[in-house]
Amino acid sequence: MAGSESHYILDLPKFDKPVKVLIVVSPYYKDIADNMVAGAVAELEKAGAAHEIIEVPGALEVPTAISMAHRMSNYDGYVALGCVIRGETTHYDTVCNDSSRGMTLLGLQGACIGNGILTVENRKQAEVRADPADQNKGGGAAAAALHLIALGRRWGNETRGVGFKPMGEFQIAEGTTKA
Template identity: 40%
Template sequence: MQGSDKGQAASLDGSSLAIGIVQARFNAEITGRLAETCIAELKALGVAENNIRHVTVPGALEVGVALDVMATSDQYDALIALGCIIRGETYHFELVSNESGAAVTRVSLDNQLPIANAILTVENEEQARVRAEVNGREAARVAVEMANLMEALQ
């Protein structure tokens, strides 16, 4: 194996990147906060506002299809999935959590495009509120870092 990236600093320069965001509207207070912090962090990392495309879908299960359309358009260097699934009293939580996560992963692998998955899966609204700001910001950082890594690997 030639060379090593071990210990190499991550590139968080977003100035040349185009990023797509798909936000689920279900649990809108939480997903709106995720989007706010995510977009603010993307801008702080140098991503131009006109290079950020932010769309919304009804819920977490619809995120995957919107991501797939964006991924196949070849217009984006990375995508971000935003949503919030709060445990209820039925199996529906597990179904939505598992299927939305699987869809995000499948779209990423099928298109060889990084997707930062910030679809929160939490026990209650308090947990969601605590995680919204941190996870929105982290999703932006992951998207920029991975987009730059994919470019470096090619």
């Protein structure tokens, strides 16, 4: 059982400038979501990060809400929280895969997301993972977001000219430019 293994946990990053994080939570299983939010908030406060919390109906809406906030707001990072418990149909697989895929794609586009959406076989597994005094997956998701924010800030000012330059001004001949 994974709960009996020990894991190495990185120290929280330190920040010179304020950090603002959006927690997006699906309270479909309210008690589990509340425990995950408590763990995430405690971790963010430990790092001195400001946070806001919004609720969405289900795990499938979490990536959409994060995408909207990433495009239209000024958050440094995001914590995705929720729980999907296996049922009798294949809907479980769809919700797990699509919510995870949505967050992965957002992350690859530059959003700093800590994914704390639990995908479990039963309620007991969810309760153990959500409990801040046990596996604290909400706190782990917040820590992941903070680490990605720190990496983004570390590399955000790189000016090595990596990749392609957008077309605009380009050189036609020595000393001549055209827009």
